[in-house]
Amino acid sequence: MSIALKPSEIVARLNEHVVGQDTAKKTLAVAIYGHFRRMASRAADSVELTKSNILLIGPTGTGKTLLCETLARILELPFVTADATSLAQTQFVGDEIEAILHRLLDRAGGDIGKAQRGIVFIDEVDKLKAPDGQSRATSGESVQHALLKIMEGAPVKLKDGRHIDTTHILFICGGAFVGLDHILTQTHTFGFIATQSNDDQKILERLNARIKPTDLLEFGLIPEFAGRLPIVTRLHELTQDMLVRILTEPKNAIYRQFQAMLAADGVTLDVAAPVFTQIAELAIEYKAGARSLRGIFEEMMVDVMYAVPDHPAIKRVTINSLFEPPKLSG
Ligand SMILES: Nc1ncnc2c1ncn2[C@@H]1O[C@H](COP(=O)(O)OP(=O)(O)OP(=O)(O)O)[C@@H](O)[C@H]1O
Ligand SMILES: [Mg+2]
Incomplete structure (x- = not known):
């Protein structure tokens, strides 16, 4: 023990x-x-x-x-x-x-x-x-x-x-x-x-x-x-602020996981702070606590994850809003 x-x-x-x-x-x-x-x-x-x-x-x-x-x-x-x-x-x-x-x-x-x-x-x-x-x-x-x-x-x-x-x-x-x-x-x-x-x-x-x-x-x-x-x-209902922290802070936070996945392809992922707030707001609407965070994040990333392996020139992905396409740059 x-x-x-x-x-x-x-x-x-x-x-x-x-x-x-x-x-x-x-x-x-x-x-x-x-x-x-x-x-x-x-x-x-x-x-x-x-x-x-x-x-x-x-x-x-x-x-x-x-x-x-x-x-x-x-x-x-x-x-x-x-x-x-x-x-x-x-x-x-x-x-x-x-x-x-x-x-x-x-x-x-x-x-x-x-x-x-x-x-x-x-x-x-x-x-x-x-x-x-x-x-x-x-x-x-x-x-x-x-x-x-x-x-x-x-x-x-x-x-x-x-x-x-x-x-x-x-x-x-x-x-x-x-x-x-x-x-x-x-x-x-x-x-x-x-x-x-x-x-x-x-x-x-x-x-x-x-x-x-x-x-x-x-x-x-x-x-x-x-x-x-x-x-x-x-346990209490998670606040917007806590949901943002869940996305970014824990050892295996969703954001960190995606950063690690892209890093394996030599790509830097940069998500701007307001995006996390947007995701948290959406998750609150879904009323499933932190459970919907991953789905929302994955959906935001799907085009990026699809494109990156085909385009070795991409070195950086920047997301400034949940409602704008991600910026891919070399
Ligand atoms: N307080 C928290 N801190 C970090 N992540 C959390 C927290 N609450 C929930 N999550 C995330 O949401 C997912 C679902 O949480 P969990 O399975 O613990 O919910 P639950 O309270 O057991 O819900 P249910 O009553 O539906 O079983 C977890 O895998 C985790 O990623
Ligand atoms: Mg449970």
Whole structure:
């Protein structure tokens, strides 16, 4: 296992790949640090610390999956992603869960001990909510029941006869939870106090953004499931400024990728700052968070990428506007 990183070090590493979402980063970092601490305490045979699975709530394309994938990479822990909706569509939830743990074991190179310290990310758990008016035994609910068992910790028998104990596997669940904000505004009492101080406003915002377990129940999660996700953190809608930063700043930012691709053909790519703003504005209209950035950028570049290999004389590509053809020069 990699050496335990301090929470601040984990955040610093996350910052290289994920823009914004500071609260979620901090919460995850602290939880992961605790995850390592538990391993250490177990090894020293002292007080057993209980794990704290995490629920990430945030709109589509704002970095939930990216955060978890980045975490797994920097921590060098086995990590798998599963989709709650596909769990809900199968008749054999138990088999699906076994398959997820089997993938985790594969990622751990077949090492059970390593797999048992891994991270499982279950996306779209909000889709497991009980539909309004329908009460017991809907499929989403039975998946919640199946999941809560392994989230709590249980030995699961794999096809090859071996057992994998999920007690120390960290579960991170994610979902957009559309409609939760509406529930929040109805159940929270810290509302709409006119205040002069910026700090007061910040504290109010924090209290208002806090999600209570009861909010999750009202949304449609069963109490036992919600109860096994003691840490709830939110990701926020990305602002225009953040979208611009996503295009340019992360280690594998889209702009850098295209610069690298063209550099391989001996071409310098120069995109003017206002273009990134134009792309970000368009992405906001598409309402898919950062997810539409790549498509928009690719579309802007397609003629360039087509022409460059045929014209070795081109040494520089300059783009001054999303709505003007790129300038190719020697
Ligand atoms: N905060 C961010 N910083 C950098 N890139 C981001 C960020 N958010 C999203 N992206 C980019 O957008 C893509 C989609 O993000 P991601 O898969 O994390 O969304 P998500 O929150 O999991 O959405 P969904 O709810 O639809 O699964 C990522 O591959 C990444 O390139
Ligand atoms: Mg996702």
